[in-house]
Amino acid sequence: MNKTPLTVNGAEALKAELHRLKTVERPNVIAAIAEARSHGDLSENAEYDAAKERQGFLEGRIKELEAKLSNAQIIDPKLLDADGRCVFGATVELEDLESGDTVTYQIVGDDEADVKAGKISVSSPIARALIGKYSGDIAEVRAPGGVREYEIIDVRYV
Template structure:
């Protein structure tokens, strides 16, 4: 399996999710299955079917998170030395060349991406356009509305 790039915060978030799945969700599902079984006939027991479906989801998510953590390549942005280049983990200030809008993004792994926190996936079109560029460069992004250009104002490793 391929390495999964994660920041330290992203790895901690996944570990916390895994802990919650194992310590809270799994026991809750087991209790729900036991309760549904007590209702009798399982062939027409909607509660039992729902609980088994939830169990399958929880167990699948546990395996997925464990797999990602076992293949994680944890990167500390503060320790990066990319000579001002935009790389995974870096925080980038950009300016939309058309609207003049200023935006700051941190390039993170897929599981960490959250646009509300200004964290974009390394696989997103904008991150792919920014990677390898320096402050002062122009990044062209093919957006649904057409080609967009962003000037990179600053690249930080924090």
């Protein structure tokens, strides 16, 4: 399988979620199944069915997180030496040439993307337009509303 890029913070968040699922959620579901089982007839026991369904979702998420972490290529943006180039993990300040608005985004993995927090996925149209560019360059982003142009004001590795 291909390695999936992930920032250090993204990997820590996935590890924390995995730990919580294994140490808190899994025991809670096991206890709920045991409790529902103690009520007798399993064929008409909605609590038992709900607990088993929750267990299925939980185990699926645990497997998904373990797979993501095992295939992750963890990148620390602070250790990057890209000579001012936009790369995975970089924090980029942009100016919208049409409106004059400035925005700052960090280019992160798909699982850690959160536009409201200023983190965009490396596979998003804007990140794909930025990758490889330098401060002062113009990036043309093909969006559903048409082509937008952004000037790269600053590239930081934090």
